[in-house]
Amino acid sequence: MKLLIAIVQDEDASRLVSALMSEGYGVTKLATTGGFLRAGNTTLLIGVDDCKLDGAMSVIERVCKSRKQIATQPAQMSPGMANFTPFPVEVVVGGATVFQLNVEQFKKF
Ligand code: 2BA
Numbered sequence: 001m002k003l004l005i006a007i008v009q010d011e012d013a014s015r016l017v018s019a020l021m022s023e024g025y026g027v028t029k030l031a032t033t034g035g036f037l038r039a040g041n042t043t044l045l046i047g048v049d050d051c052k053l054d055g056a057m058s059v060i061e062r063v064c065k066s067r068k069q070i071a072t073q074p075a076q077m078s079p080g081m082a083n084f085t086p087f088p089v090e091v092v093v094g095g096a097t098v099f100q101l102n103v104e105q106f107k108k109f
Contacts, residue, residue: 001106002100003045003100003101004099004101005043006046006098006099007034008042008060009093010040011067012063016064019062020044020059028044029044037069037093039069053100060095060096061095065095066092066094067092067093068090068093069092070088070091071090071091072086
């Protein structure tokens, strides 16, 4: 069994949960915040049997779209940047950032 940790944009989250659920995957949805943009995103925990892993990845790839966003705030301000005026920078936020972990044990009580 594997655990997928999928960080996706809020705009895609609800369609992705619906698509995964309708294909029989279990999903937990968490409200999260990206470190760079400091904006909300969504993290899904998806536990999948090895034989269904490719199917889950395909659903994520199909539903999640990459988009351009404007970052107006630097992620970190150093002391010498006290009077720094942030200027907007365009970044491409991915469709999904997915981590795949091996699950040692899975139990439900
Ligand atoms: P954020 O950290 O808010 O990053 C949003 C987008 O900003 C990133 O999209 C990337 O295009 C850009 N970006 C991030 N750090 C940057 C930097 N130091 N300089 C210039 N541009 C930068 P994605 O790479 O698609 O990431 C989307 C979200 O996925 C991230 O939101 C973060 O919440 C998560 N993420 C991405 N890589 C991660 C990692 N290695 N570990 C944990 N979370 C990650």
